[in-house]
Amino acid sequence: MNRTRSAFQIVITIVTVIAVIFGAYIGIWWLNRDVVNREAEIRRDQYEVQETARDEVLRQAAQIEAVDVQLTNPTMTDDQKATLNGQRAAMVTQLCNVASSISGGVTAPVSDAVQRYCGYTP
Numbered sequence: 285m286n287r288t289r290s291a292f293q294i295v296i297t298i299v300t301v302i303a304v305i306f307g308a309y310i311g312i313w314w315l316n317r318d319v320v321n322r323e324a325e326i327r328r329d330q331y332e333v334q335e336t337a338r339d340e341v342l343r344q345a346a347q348i349e350a351v352d353v354q355l356t357n358p359t360m361t362d363d364q365k366a367t368l369n370g371q372r373a374a375m376v377t378q379l380c381n382v383a384s385s386i387s388g389g390v391t392a393p394v395s396d397a398v399q400r401y402c403g404y405t406p
Contacts, residue, residue, distance in 0.1 A: 337386045338394050344379035345397035348372055376401045 351372045355365060380402040386394070399405050 334386060334388060337382050338390060340382045341379055341386070341394050341397055344375055344382065345393075345401065348375050348379065348401060351375065 351368055354360070355368055355372070360368075379397070383394075383398040383402055386398075390398075395405055
């Protein structure tokens with residue numbers, strides 16, 4: 285009876301150790317997967333922010349070009365031109381602020397717009 289009891293305790297101990305090891309393995313695997321998913325989400329968010337900034341630079345550049353066309357209109361009064369020049373200056377400032385947040389590679393249109401209006405190449 286004593287030998288049976290000892291053998292039973294050994295088996296229970298082995299099963300317990302195996303269960304703890306397996307549980308630790310699953311726990312570590314789950315935590316690593318969670319970290320990888322979090323890192324992927326951060327990268328995806330950062331990519332979306334960068335794409336939005338690039339799109340905003342192009343949108344602002346198009347608006348500035350539209351104002352430039354309006355400024356060439358010979359029928360505009362000096363007051364209208366002054367107002368448009370103020371709006372244009374604000375748009376250029378906004379474009380340069382957005383461009384300063386861009387990191388990583390940029391396409392030629394974005395780079396050209398930043399160089400034209402802000403005086404540097406991102």
